[in-house]
Amino acid sequence: MVDFAQFVKMLVDEEYPDVENIRLVMDNLNTHKEKSFYEAFGEGEAEMILSKIEFHYTPKHASWLNAAEIEINVMDIECTDRRIGDMEILTHEVTAWTRRRNDDEKKINWGFTRRKADKKLSKYYV
Incomplete structure (x- = not known):
């Protein structure tokens, strides 16, 4: 806490x-x-x-973490897939990767549609 x-x-x-x-x-x-x-x-x-x-x-029973996990996996593949023993170098590498990813407007092709969400989560709606 x-x-x-x-x-x-x-x-x-x-x-x-x-x-x-x-x-x-x-x-x-x-x-x-x-x-x-x-x-x-x-x-x-x-x-x-x-x-x-x-x-x-975020909803307790939604899979919102998938997007974060996907992005972390991409970062690991493209940027941090090796041992980086210096915090300054790590910070520089991740910052450059983040800038490049944002500049390229990379997106996650999310297959969880609103219709699927409504069906799956409808019992939690008030």
Whole structure:
């Protein structure tokens, strides 16, 4: 719990200090809740951090992780398929790969259609 809260605090304080609202899309893991911030920092600091965060949780029973796993696999094949013993080189390599992938507008051909999602997830709809 503390690791997650500290990571988000770093986003708020160091990475995006001038941003009013940071939207986080994540799974429903129990550490990804507001309670983590109160346990890690206390009420005042937790509320300051949480005032800048907007949580968006993925469905509990959807396969959203597949997209992330596919992208990580492509990165491993195209970029990190070897031992890289230096953090600076690793950072440079992954940054260059990410830029190239984004510039080429690479996409995942996702076969899970809305119709399939509606059928599979309909019992979870309110």
